[in-house]
């Protein structure tokens with residue numbers, strides 16, 4: 519996670535910075551990261567965000583651990599389990615989260631965004647995370663911002679800024695490279711401070727309510743030239 523000082527320093531503020539993605543290798547590393555993710559879910563649940571484990575890449579594992587699938591999913595922390603049930607299993611209950619993580623330990627966390635959930639998300643493809651934070655700050659908006667790796671053929675090729683907002687209005691606005699995500703939409707959240715395909719650039723502040731979609735859309739609108 520970057521500090522405010524880091525973001526203000528132009529030398530440490532390149533326009534595009536590829537994420538360093540480190541997937542845990544080996545059972546001990548995986549277990550440690552999965553436990554870390556489970557503890558981060560308590561924080562998310564305390565905001566009222568309903569969450570569930572991400573894909574853990576181990577679905578194809580044979581019973582008894584006899585053989586690993588030849589190509590375990592390399593994007594484990596970016597999407598929910600393929601089963602359609604993820605929308606229904608999201609929860610803020612610590613007990614239910616313990617059960618989910620015991621059944622399907624994962625190092626990624628997926629929140630349910632939009633619809634009746636208390637969070638939604640807005641993806642920005644034309645500005646860097648730092649630019650998004652700066653534009654919002656100019657109009658007094660402090661909102662959580664995620665840096666999410668963009669991936670093609672399992673390789674990280676760039677990043678996308680995702681702003682966590684309070685509502686996903688219908689019809690969904692989409693303008694100047696800013697898209698309010700359709701709902702119910704899985705929002706990948708970090709399960710650790712760094713190392714996965716997603717990280718906080720500006721972490722949530724519980725005392726500051728999430729902004730409305732329209733306010734963020736307006737803040738990110740390109741300046742009009744006279």
Ligand SMILES: [Zn+2]
Pocket residue numbers: 573574575591592593594597
């Ligand atoms: Zn997967």
